[in-house]
Structures are given as structure tokens and as C-alpha cells.
Amino acid sequence: MLAIYKKELKTYFTTPLGYAFIAVFLAVSGAVFCISTYQLQTSDISGYFQIMIFGYIPIVPLLTMRSFAEERRAKTDQILMTSPVSVGSMVFAKFLAALTMFAGTVLLSCLYYLPMPSYGEVNTAKAAGCLIAMLLVGTCFISVGIFVSTLTESSVTACVGTMGILLLFAGLGLINNLVDSYAVRSVISWISVYSRYYYFTYGIFDIAATIYYISVTVIFLFLSVRICERRRYA
Amino acid sequence: MIEIKNLTKVFGRKHALDDVSFTVEKGEIVGFLGPNGAGKSTAMNIITGYLSSTSGTVKVAGIDVFEDPDEAKKLIGFLPEQPPLYQDMTVSEYLGFVYELKKCKLNRKKHIDEICKVTKIDDVRNRLIKNLSKGYRQRVGIAQALIGNPPVIIFDEPTVGLDPKQIIEIRNLIRNLGKTHTVILSTHILSEVNSVCDRIVIINEGRIVADEKTENIANAVRKGTVYNVKICGPQRDVMNSLREISGVTRVDVTGEREIDSYTYRIESQQGVDIRKPLFYAMSKQGRPIIGLEAAQSSLEDIFVQLTETGERSAK
Numbered sequence: 001m002l003a004i005y006k007k008e009l010k011t012y013f014t015t016p017l018g019y020a021f022i023a024v025f026l027a028v029s030g031a032v033f034c035i036s037t038y039q040l041q042t043s044d045i046s047g048y049f050q051i052m053i054f055g056y057i058p059i060v061p062l063l064t065m066r067s068f069a070e071e072r073r074a075k076t077d078q079i080l081m082t083s084p085v086s087v088g089s090m091v092f093a094k095f096l097a098a099l100t101m102f103a104g105t106v107l108l109s110c111l112y113y114l115p116m117p118s119y120g121e122v123n124t125a126k127a128a129g130c131l132i133a134m135l136l137v138g139t140c141f142i143s144v145g146i147f148v149s150t151l152t153e154s155s156v157t158a159c160v161g162t163m164g165i166l167l168l169f170a171g172l173g174l175i176n177n178l179v180d181s182y183a184v185r186s187v188i189s190w191i192s193v194y195s196r197y198y199y200f201t202y203g204i205f206d207i208a209a210t211i212y213y214i215s216v217t218v219i220f221l222f223l224s225v226r227i228c229e230r231r232r233y234a
Numbered sequence: 235m236i237e238i239k240n241l242t243k244v245f246g247r248k249h250a251l252d253d254v255s256f257t258v259e260k261g262e263i264v265g266f267l268g269p270n271g272a273g274k275s276t277a278m279n280i281i282t283g284y285l286s287s288t289s290g291t292v293k294v295a296g297i298d299v300f301e302d303p304d305e306a307k308k309l310i311g312f313l314p315e316q317p318p319l320y321q322d323m324t325v326s327e328y329l330g331f332v333y334e335l336k337k338c339k340l341n342r343k344k345h346i347d348e349i350c351k352v353t354k355i356d357d358v359r360n361r362l363i364k365n366l367s368k369g370y371r372q373r374v375g376i377a378q379a380l381i382g383n384p385p386v387i388i389f390d391e392p393t394v395g396l397d398p399k400q401i402i403e404i405r406n407l408i409r410n411l412g413k414t415h416t417v418i419l420s421t422h423i424l425s426e427v428n429s430v431c432d433r434i435v436i437i438n439e440g441r442i443v444a445d446e447k448t449e450n451i452a453n454a455v456r457k458g459t460v461y462n463v464k465i466c467g468p469q470r471d472v473m474n475s476l477r478e479i480s481g482v483t484r485v486d487v488t489g490e491r492e493i494d495s496y497t498y499r500i501e502s503q504q505g506v507d508i509r510k511p512l513f514y515a516m517s518k519q520g521r522p523i524i525g526l527e528a529a530q531s532s533l534e535d536i537f538v539q540l541t542e543t544g545e546r547s548a549k
Contacts, residue, residue: 006334011320075318076320077318079332079378085304
């Protein structure tokens with residue numbers, strides 16, 4: 001498993017993909033951060049966080065689109081599948097590598113917080129809550145990306161497909177505000193990844209939401225494993 | 235070493251493999267032969283655990299590939315039809331990755347050095363795989379299969395796309411490997427199995443049509459003996475009198491001729507020696523036999539014969 005993890009991380013930096021991800025992420029998050037805090041003369045970062053979570057839609061697929069699709073296209077999945085490594089640890093290694101890249105970049109973007117105190121008092125609990133939510137939502141989205149990548153042989157399809165699913169998640173959150181029926185709303189908000197993080201933005205560590213995000217991640221990783229294994233029976 | 239029993243693989247409605255059984259002994263080099271689409275790659279992918287079977291069992295050194303895949307996979311080195319190479323790695327990085335992937339316990343540097351030497355990729359170790367020529371890529375693919383020194387090595391068409399010199403090198407390499415490993419290689423190049431393999435398994439449309447030692451394969455197929463005979467005299471008369479000899483099943487003219495003689499291809503029943511009756515029959519008519527030899531039917535003939543009968547019986 002460690003071998004695949006190391007290989008994946010290395011691949012991010014031997015291909016332009018890793019650099020592209022870091023550059024795009026920092027550019028988008030930097031711009032959003034400037035507009036939502038410095039320009040509004042506020043030290044409240046929950047606005048930044050709420051916009052960024054939509055910014056993930058085009059960015060996260062960059063990390064995950066290649067993971068399985070490219071292996072299948074280049075037929076390198078044969079060496080992975082015929083090596084003494086279980087499919088589960090293979091999927092997990094790839095997920096972990098993408099998560100490492102993602103978390104590293106998010107942590108790097110924490111540099112933005114440094115000039116904040118000069119704009120007013122910073123609510124550290126709120127900032128920390130937003131950061132945790134950012135990581136949790138990202139983790140969840142990465143698992144979706146990995147899952148879509150197992151479905152196809154083309155990285156581009158995987159990228160667009162992941163964006164589609166993430167957009168759907170975001171769309172559900174928006175539709176939720178338009179629906180009158182309470183029953184429908186509660187169902188939609190239950191499956192909507194975007195309606196779960198609110199407590200975090202107030203600096204409250206929401207265990208239910210944490211468990212929710214981790215569960216969604218586990219479900220999509222599990223589905224990825226099933227898809228890879230099912231392919232052997234095709 | 236490898237035991238395959240009643241292996242069947244169905245893709246949709248197509249039987250890629252249909253009740254295939256054979257065993258490979260330790261230290262044997264077995265050639266897996268068949269026309270394109272016969273099921274060679276499918277069989278190899280199942281043995282290596284890349285695909286699952288619809289039914290049947292595969293055991294490697296007594297370990298069931300489906301029940302204990304991780305243990306079985308440790309015993310197998312596999313070169314798929316298209317070498318599974320990461321284009322953006324250097325050869326050294328790639329082999330290092332495979333070493334870790336296979337959880338190899340041997341001395342890392344020594345082991346990889348040794349494999350590079352054997353496969354003659356020492357001089358390209360620091361180059362990116364995407365910049366290598368086809369021949370070198372194939373050899374890196376072979377090197378990858380050798381890592382961890384697995385007792386069983388499976389090559390799917392190892393010499394495809396190589397130049398003649400490289401083909402000879404790779405064949406020598408496989409022959410050497412066969413001294414210490416059990417090797418299965420698939421190919422549709424007949425001379426390859428002839429020169430490398432101890433045994434030949436011929437597969438057609440998912441079924442095994444022959445499984446014999448390389449030197450016996452000709453006899454296994456041919457029902458009787460075939461002679462090429464050069465006889466002087468008019469063609470039609472000679473043909474007629476040849477057909478009258480008891481034991482002769484078929485006479486053809488091969489088209490070769492010298493001034494007044496033609497060469498005939500005579501097939502005879504199994505267990506009947508027609509050479510003496512042939513001599514007497516011809517001498518009685520005063521037609522000198524100026525050449526007589528047992529025809530060596532080539533592997534190509536055998537192959538065509540076997541795969542064609544397979545097709546006919548399938549219909």
C-alpha cells in the first residue's frame with residue numbers, strides 16, 4: 001500500500017497535474033479570500049469558506065481524475081491487480097495520496113490568515129471550524145472523484161463526471177431553499193453535502209456532520225473497491 | 235506447479251475459455267499457442283488473478299488463485315500483452331516501485347542490479363520510460379516480471395514488436411529462465427515455441443486442441459506417415475499405380491519436377507510401412523525411384539490443421 005501511495009504522490013509532481021492543482025487552488029482561494037475578507041474589511045472568514053466550497057467543484061477533480069482512469073488507459077492496472085496488494089488498500093492508497101495533496105495545499109493556504117489580526121480580532125474557533133469543515137468536505141469530494149475515476153478509462157470523462165456530481169450536490173443545497181414542503185426539504189438536506197457544515201462556520205465542532213462526511217467518504221471508497229473488483233468478473 | 239482444472243470464462247454470450255484443463259510441471263517451459271482471439275490472454279489473466287473465472291480452479295504451487303489471491307500472486311511474475319509501464323518514471327524508479335509493490339524481501343540494490351543485467355537494460359536505467367524504444371520497454375516489462383524472483387513466470391506474447399536480434403536475445407533469456415523457473419509463454423509465432431518450449435498447448439476458440447511435448451506434437455497430430463517420393467515416368471500412370479498400393483491413403487503431386495521425374499506426396503495408414511511395396515510396384519513397371527524421404531510436417535501445418543478442425547467441429 002505504501003508503495004502505491006508513494007508512487008501516486010510522486011506522480012503528482014512528475015506530471016504537471018500536481019502543480020496545476022496547487023496553482024489553481026491557491027489562485028482561486030487567494031482571490032476569494034481577498035474579496036471576502038480584506039475587501040469587505042472584515043476578519044470573519046466564514047464567507048470565504050462558503051464560497052470556496054463551491055470553488056472545489058472545478059478544482060478537486062484535477063486531483064482525482066487520473067487515479068484509476070489513467071491506470072486503465074495505460075493498462076498499468078494489470079501490474080497493480082496482479083501484485084499481492086488487495087483492491088481495498090489500492091483504493092485507499094490512492095485516496096490517501098490525493099488527500100495528502102489536498103490537505104497540504106489547504107494548509108498552505110492558511111498563510112492567508114496571517115495578516116488577519118490587523119483587520120480586527122480573529123475568532124480562532126470560527127477559523128479552526130472553517131478549516132476543519134474545508135478538509136472534511138474536501139475529503140468527501142475526493143472520494144467521489146476516486147469513485148468516478150474507477151468508472152471510466154478517460155481522465156477527461158472522470159473530471160467532467162466528478163464535476164457533474166459535485167454540482168449536483170451543490171444544486172441540491174440551492175434547491176433546498178426553494179422547496180416549501182418540509183418533508184422534501186428534510187430529505188434533500190439529508191443527502192446534500194452542502195447543508196451540513198453550518199455549525200462549523202460558527203466555530204462549533206459538529207460531531208454529527210463529521211460522522212456524516214466520513215460516512216459519505218467511506219461509502220464512495222467502498223463503491224470504488226466494488227467497481228474495481230466487479231471489473232474482474234466482467 | 236500450475237494446475238488448471240475445467241477453467242471456463244464467459245464474456246456475455248461468448249465462451250472465451252471452455253472447460254480448459256492442463257498442468258505445468260516445475261521447471262517446464264510451456265508454449266501457449268493459438269490464433270488471435272483464441273483465449274490465450276484470457277487464460278493468462280485468470281492465472282495471474284487479473285480476471286476471475288466463470289468456473290473452474292487454478293492452483294499455483296498448491297495455492298488456489300481465487301481463494302488466496304495475495305499468496306498466489308506472490309509466486310507469479312507476469313508480463314501482460316502490453317507491458318504495464320508508467321511512462322513518467324525512469325526505469326530505476328519503476329523497478330523500485332515494483333520491488334516495493336511486490337513486498338520483495340531480497341537485497342534491493344543487488345536484486346535490481348542483477349535483473350537489469352540479465353535483461354540488458356543497464357544502460358537505460360536513468361531514462362524515462364516514455365523515451366525508450368519498443369524493444370527496451372518490452373525488456374523493462376520482462377524485468378518487472380522477474381522482480382522478487384517468483385517461481386512462476388508468465389509472458390503474454392513477449393517478443394511482439396521486437397526486431398529479429400532482440401527476439402533471439404529474449405528467447406535466449408526465456409530459455410535461461412526456464413532452467414530455474416516455471417514459464418508459460420503465449421505466442422502465435424510458431425517457430426518461437428519450437429525453439430524455446432518443452433511443451434506446447436494449442437488452444438483454439440477457448441478449447442485445448444493439443445497438449446504435447448514439442449518433439450511429439452507432429453506425431454500426435456498426424457494419423458499416418460507422409461513420404462515425399464521422386465519417381466520417373468508420366469505423372470498420371472504413376473499416380474494411378476501409387477494409389478493401388480495397399481496402405482496408401484492419399485497421393486498428391488507437389489509440383490516439383492526434374493527432367494522426367496515428379497515428386498509425389500504419399501500419405502499412408504498408421505502402422506503400415508509402404509516403402510517396400512512401393513519399391514516393388516515401381517520396379518515392376520520399370521519406373522525408377524530416385525528419391526524417398528519422410529516428410530517433416532512443419533509446426534505451421536500442424537497448427538493450421540488443428541485450428542481448422544477445431545473450427546469445423548465447433549460449427
